[in-house]
Amino acid sequence: MPHITLRTFAQLREQRGRGEERIEIPEGATAAEVYAMLFKEPRVPVGYAVNETLTRGTTVLSEGDTLALIPPVGGG
Amino acid sequence: MLELTAEVLDLRAIRARVEDPGFGAVLVFEGVVRNHFGGRPVTGLEYEAYPELAQPVVQAICAEIKERWPGARVAVAHRTGALDIGETSMVIAVGTPHRGACYEASRYAIEALKERLPVWKKEVYADGEAWKPNSPV
Numbered sequence: 001m002p003h004i005t006l007r008t009f010a011q012l013r014e015q016r017g018r019g020e021e022r023i024e025i026p027e028g029a030t031a032a033e034v035y036a037m038l039f040k041e042p043r044v045p046v047g048y049a050v051n052e053t054l055t056r057g058t059t060v061l062s063e064g065d066t067l068a069l070i071p072p073v074g075g076g
Numbered sequence: 077m078l079e080l081t082a083e084v085l086d087l088r089a090i091r092a093r094v095e096d097p098g099f100g101a102v103l104v105f106e107g108v109v110r111n112h113f114g115g116r117p118v119t120g121l122e123y124e125a126y127p128e129l130a131q132p133v134v135q136a137i138c139a140e141i142k143e144r145w146p147g148a149r150v151a152v153a154h155r156t157g158a159l160d161i162g163e164t165s166m167v168i169a170v171g172t173p174h175r176g177a178c179y180e181a182s183r184y185a186i187e188a189l190k191e192r193l194p195v196w197k198k199e200v201y202a203d204g205e206a207w208k209p210n211s212p213v
Contacts, residue, residue, distance in 0.1 A: 009126055010196035011207045044213055052128040068126060072209030075123070075154060075195030076107045076166055076186065 001027060002063040006034070010071050012046070015039065031067055032057030044071050078134035079153040080125050085164050093151035094171035101178035105186055107166035109159050113208065118199050121159045126194035130154075137188045141170075145177040150185060154195055 001024045013019045025034055031048040047070035048057050091104050109121050138150045151169040159165055168185045172178040190210045199208050
């Protein structure tokens with residue numbers, strides 16, 4: 001089973017208890033599947049970045065990838 | 077193009093990044109920490125950023141501005157960490173040859189950054205706290 005680095009921010013980071021962690025995921029799992037596995041409903045809509053580049057939730061993750069879950073932003 | 081810092085923002089230094097002898101207009105926009113949200117008193121804010129993605133997002137927005145308003149220069153700075161009421165959380169400096177484009181580009185920049193910049197804001201109240209997105213979820 002592949003290992004990835006998971007990065008989380010804001011409320012998602014608080015729920016995980018840390019902003020960066022190494023996790024094991026099922027072979028062939030997508031970004032959106034990993035989000036659904038790790039966070040219970042109700043889930044906020046998120047954006048996905050793999051290896052620091054914005055991508056779709058349908059992106060399949062590979063060994064060594066970094067997945068960032070991006071909750072609704074609030075800068076300004 | 078983007079500066080993320082826990083230090084007080086230096087307006088003059090950010091403005092200096094868009095100066096050009098050919099410019100007739102420079103606008104410096106400041107986002108400031110307000111003392112209320114939806115009628116609820118706010119005692120402070122906390123900002124968190126995703127720097128590795130924030131840089132390319134700002135680069136993309138700057139490229140859009142340069143395409144729409146040729147010759148424009150843009151500099152953006154955003155605070156991270158805890159801020160007090162009245163502190164400047166964000167600065168957008170825009171310089172252009174003429175004033176019309178400057179107002180338009182500045183407005184475009186703030187709206188695009190509010191929507192796309194990977195920065196999060198936690199509002200701290202007298203009796204709790206909450207992460208507040210710019211658009212309703």
